[in-house]
Amino acid sequence: MNRIIVCDDEPHIVEGLRYLLRSPDRQIVVTYSGEEALRQIDEKHPDLLIVDIMMPGMSGLEVISTLRADPATEKMPIIILTAKGQARDATMAQEIWNAMVVAKPFQPQKLRQMVTSTLEQGVCLLPESD
Amino acid sequence: MAHVEGLPSRLLERAVEADERDTYAGKRAWTRYRLGMRVEATTDPTRPSASWHVSIHDVSGGGIAFWSKEKRPIASAVWVRDYIEKDRPKWLKGCVAHCTVGLRGHLIGVAFDEKTSPDSHEPPPSKYGDTEEEAFVPVAKTGRLKTLQTKCVYATIIAVSASIAITYLLSQDLFPTLGREISGVIAIASALCTGALCGWISARGEAKFLRELHLAIRGMASGKLDSYNVMEAPCAELAAISRAFGDLWARWMQREQGERIQRQKLEELAQIKTNILSIVSHDLRTPLTSILMYTSMLMEAREDLTEAENQNFLGIITEECNRLARLVDDILEVQRLESDAVRIEKVSCDLAPTIESCVRVFQPLAETENMTLTSSCPKSLPAVLADADKISQVVNNLIANALKYTPSGGSVYVSAEQRGTELLLSVTDNGVGIPRDKWDHIYERFSQATDADVSEIAGVGLGLYIVRSIVESHGGTTWVDSKVGEGSAFFVALPLEGEPILTPPSRTDGVIHATCKVVACDSDPELAATITHTLRVHGFDVRTAHSARRLLQHLEQGDVDVVITDILMPDMNSTDLLNALNSSPGRSFRTIIHSYEGDAEGYGRRGVDVFLKRPVSRDELIDAVNVAMRRRSLAGSTIVVVQDEHVDVGRVCRVLNDAGHMTMMAGDVPEAIVLFKKYAGDIAVLSSEVALSNRVDLLNLIRNSGDTAQLVVLSISDRKTDKKLQEDFGAAVISYTVGHEEEIADVVRSMKSERAEETNV
Numbered sequence: 001m002n003r004i005i006v007c008d009d010e011p012h013i014v015e016g017l018r019y020l021l022r023s024p025d026r027q028i029v030v031t032y033s034g035e036e037a038l039r040q041i042d043e044k045h046p047d048l049l050i051v052d053i054m055m056p057g058m059s060g061l062e063v064i065s066t067l068r069a070d071p072a073t074e075k076m077p078i079i080i081l082t083a084k085g086q087a088r089d090a091t092m093a094q095e096i097w098n099a100m101v102v103a104k105p106f107q108p109q110k111l112r113q114m115v116t117s118t119l120e121q122g123v124c125l126l127p128e129s130d
Numbered sequence: 131m132a133h134v135e136g137l138p139s140r141l142l143e144r145a146v147e148a149d150e151r152d153t154y155a156g157k158r159a160w161t162r163y164r165l166g167m168r169v170e171a172t173t174d175p176t177r178p179s180a181s182w183h184v185s186i187h188d189v190s191g192g193g194i195a196f197w198s199k200e201k202r203p204i205a206s207a208v209w210v211r212d213y214i215e216k217d218r219p220k221w222l223k224g225c226v227a228h229c230t231v232g233l234r235g236h237l238i239g240v241a242f243d244e245k246t247s248p249d250s251h252e253p254p255p256s257k258y259g260d261t262e263e264e265a266f267v268p269v270a271k272t273g274r275l276k277t278l279q280t281k282c283v284y285a286t287i288i289a290v291s292a293s294i295a296i297t298y299l300l301s302q303d304l305f306p307t308l309g310r311e312i313s314g315v316i317a318i319a320s321a322l323c324t325g326a327l328c329g330w331i332s333a334r335g336e337a338k339f340l341r342e343l344h345l346a347i348r349g350m351a352s353g354k355l356d357s358y359n360v361m362e363a364p365c366a367e368l369a370a371i372s373r374a375f376g377d378l379w380a381r382w383m384q385r386e387q388g389e390r391i392q393r394q395k396l397e398e399l400a401q402i403k404t405n406i407l408s409i410v411s412h413d414l415r416t417p418l419t420s421i422l423m424y425t426s427m428l429m430e431a432r433e434d435l436t437e438a439e440n441q442n443f444l445g446i447i448t449e450e451c452n453r454l455a456r457l458v459d460d461i462l463e464v465q466r467l468e469s470d471a472v473r474i475e476k477v478s479c480d481l482a483p484t485i486e487s488c489v490r491v492f493q494p495l496a497e498t499e500n501m502t503l504t505s506s507c508p509k510s511l512p513a514v515l516a517d518a519d520k521i522s523q524v525v526n527n528l529i530a531n532a533l534k535y536t537p538s539g540g541s542v543y544v545s546a547e548q549r550g551t552e553l554l555l556s557v558t559d560n561g562v563g564i565p566r567d568k569w570d571h572i573y574e575r576f577s578q579a580t581d582a583d584v585s586e587i588a589g590v591g592l593g594l595y596i597v598r599s600i601v602e603s604h605g606g607t608t609w610v611d612s613k614v615g616e617g618s619a620f621f622v623a624l625p626l627e628g629e630p631i632l633t634p635p636s637r638t639d640g641v642i643h644a645t646c647k648v649v650a651c652d653s654d655p656e657l658a659a660t661i662t663h664t665l666r667v668h669g670f671d672v673r674t675a676h677s678a679r680r681l682l683q684h685l686e687q688g689d690v691d692v693v694i695t696d697i698l699m700p701d702m703n704s705t706d707l708l709n710a711l712n713s714s715p716g717r718s719f720r721t722i723i724h725s726y727e728g729d730a731e732g733y734g735r736r737g738v739d740v741f742l743k744r745p746v747s748r749d750e751l752i753d754a755v756n757v758a759m760r761r762r763s764l765a766g767s768t769i770v771v772v773q774d775e776h777v778d779v780g781r782v783c784r785v786l787n788d789a790g791h792m793t794m795m796a797g798d799v800p801e802a803i804v805l806f807k808k809y810a811g812d813i814a815v816l817s818s819e820v821a822l823s824n825r826v827d828l829l830n831l832i833r834n835s836g837d838t839a840q841l842v843v844l845s846i847s848d849r850k851t852d853k854k855l856q857e858d859f860g861a862a863v864i865s866y867t868v869g870h871e872e873e874i875a876d877v878v879r880s881m882k883s884e885r886a887e888e889t890n891v
Contacts, residue, residue: 010416012446016423019435054412083415105418108426 002119003044005029007037008052020108021115034058038066047119053082064097077118163194169212175221193227195239199756202226208240275366285332293321335364350382413457417450460592467599474603476515478627482507484518485546488525496533505544512548513627520600527593528557528620536561552623560617569610569655570674573598605631609659634666646759649684651675651695664748678702685714692758694722712737720758734783735795767882768792770802772816776846778868782815789875799827803834811839813878818845821855828859840881842874
């Protein structure tokens with residue numbers, strides 16, 4: 001059973017992701033703020049985190065930096081969703097945080113593939129270039 | 131500025147005498163004044179205390195303009211005197227040609243002569259100076275200087291005569307012991323020496339002048355020549371070069387400043403563009419993401435989705451599409467409001483029907499959301515000058531917002547009533563509420579957001595910014611009062627018809643003139659809105675805060691000139707707030723406290739520049755900000771005054787504050803050392819008693835400050851020890867009596883200028 005935590009402040013996106021990624025062998029936990037996500041990660045030890053960057057309160061990057069500073073979660077696969085969509089930010093985030101960056105709006109099928117392959121391999125994979 | 135065509139004759143006469151010619155702004159007028167020159171102005175030349183020092187901001191057509199703290203009525207008399215002739219400064223009568231309010235106070239244009247001459251290029255015949263009072267004493271400046279040629283001729287004559295004299299003496303066989311050849315050699319040698327000496331002496335001044343000129347030109351080339359005093363020239367030609375260079379420098383400065391402002395403006399625009407792109411892209415991408423995701427799921431027609439879920443998805447898609455459409459509308463609306471293309475047509479109107487119809491429009495929406503939307507509005511309201519369409523947009527935006535942020539089952543209440551000279555509209559809800567720190571934020575357009583704010587503002591939308599823009603263009607104010615979890619109340623106050631309408635300068639202008647940046651902070655949202663509006667109307671760039679925390683956030687972002695705040699804030703006590711203001715990193719702003727509590731002296735001791743006791747008038751408020759601004763531009767010293775029973779410390783602080791310094795009070799010398807360290811003090815003021823009993827501490831103080839601290843000792847009784855203090859500490863000793871504190875400011879000023887000279891050397 002794979003466990004995914006989804007974190008975004010936009011309820012429609014969170015709900016959509018839940019439908020998009022749902023599968024019998026997955027448990028999807030939805031959270032609407034960075035703080036909530038950290039609490040759930042602590043409790044549920046997920047296999048993958050999908051997190052938005054721009055959120056009120058604790059931002060996605062703060063969540064990630066907290067996770068990477070903790071030995072228990074430093075290798076946890078993370079997919080960053082960002083509406084900022086600046087290429088420089090994306091490559092830098094990939095290098096620094098060892099996480100995959102997906103710019104909003106994304107192709108739903110591509111995200112699904114990415115999630116599937118990440119869960120199979122258990123590590124972050126750089127997305128295939130188009 | 132209102133130019134006075136032609137040339138003021140008296141001025142002209144003086145200028146021709148002094149061979150002063152100004153070429154500012156392409157004009158070829160004669161004047162003795164230069165940009166930046168310090169002159170003294172007065173409204174009554176018989177009263178020495180009525181005068182004040184100003185520096186010339188503009189010179190044109192022979193008139194001058196300067197910034198002044200005081201407003202002067204147009205056509206009133208103003209006397210100006212300069213110190214070009216040091217011994218005989220003379221008041222010159224002029225009349226105020228214009229007086230406009232600006233960032234630096236009132237810009238007063240003075241014309242010196244109402245009589246104009248049609249031909250402004252030629253000096254008119256001198257016909258002034260008939261009466262005793264108007265008689266002008268010319269200074270024959272040109273007559274005193276020899277020309278270079280004359281000097282060379284003199285030097286040559288002296289050298290040649292000296293050689294002839296020596297040769298003659300030698301040829302007279304006065305020294306028979308010397309041989310004829312040796313005499314000849316001596317004659318030639320001495321002739322050469324005399325010649326060289328004469329040449330050296332006569333060219334010494336010129337060489338020095340040229341070296342100085344070289345440095346000045348170098349300075350100008352590297353863009354660092356911020357001030358220029360006309361150099362003393364040894365001969366007439368160089369004096370002319372010196373004056374010409376002065377003109378060149380003034381013109382260069384003018385252009386340089388213009389360019390600096392232009393650059394700043396471009397940088398700001400670039401920043402705004404980046405912010406807009408960043409936020410607009412975020413706000414567009416978020417709904418697009420949802421739409422793409424849900425449509426793709428619907429297209430897949432997955433079997434595990436029920437019909438209800440499919441319907442739900444379609445609902446979400448519609449909602450997100452509407453959100454996109456609204457955003458695009460808002461962006462276009464902002465664009466329209468900010469361009470001058472759309473002028474608001476104000477007519478006298480009764481807003482009661484407008485408000486009622488807005489409420490009616492939203493009624494169905496409120497019902498579907500199971501909310502109560504009620505209104506209390508009299509059948510007719512007193513007339514306001516307004517554009518009813520725009521006001522209805524304001525009310526619509528406010529009601530839409532209230533419905534959006536209120537959970538199902540809540541209630542929204544709209545009211546309108548006359549209050550004093552204003553019409554007060556309010557939209558109240560019992561929704562989620564807005565934290566105090568965000569009260570100012572929600573009204574901001576995202577382009578005004580600094581980078582730090584961007585993430586917080588995203589998604590807020592432009593609705594409230596549009597509200598504020600419309601209300602401000604009607605001369606009104608708008609604010610929010612809210613409590614998290616209990617609800618919010620949005621207010622709009624519009625001036626009734628017949629009341630003066632004060633609208634701030636348009637935003638596009640704002641970017642150019644926004645050189646004075648103010649943060650206005652008050653826990654009362656209405657008062658904060660009023661202060662903000664008042665200052666905006668006068669051309670200041672104002673940000674608002676409603677909590678000490680938010681105020682400090684603004685300060686952290688830097689770029690603040692003046693802070694005006696209440697001392698009683700809900701989230702910080704007054705002592706902590708003052709300390710936080712004083713220790714704000716890179717502190718360069720000036721502080722105005724606007725409160726019911728306290729007294730000017732007490733605050734003055736704690737680094738506050740102006741204390742405004744409530745309630746204050748508009749004028750008082752503007753004056754206070756201008757004073758604070760002036761102090762900031764004077765860049766005074768940081769002075770610590772040590773308390774002593776023989777000294778009226780409060781008065782000392784006030785006098786020094788007025789002279790543009792930052793003053794702080796210390797209980798004793800050790801405390802002064804702490805303050806010196808903390809605020810990088812320049813000068814310590816203390817009584818001779820304190821100085822004598824704390825010699826060791828004083829040495830520490832000076833040493834701790836890297837030997838740059840200076841002492842001003844207030845001698846209470848004449849004693850020999852005072853001299854010793856002077857010698858040991860390099861202190862300036864003044865004999866002090868209560869009530870004569872002004873002298874201290876003079877001493878401090880001279881210390882500062884000496885220091886500046888030292889640094890230059």
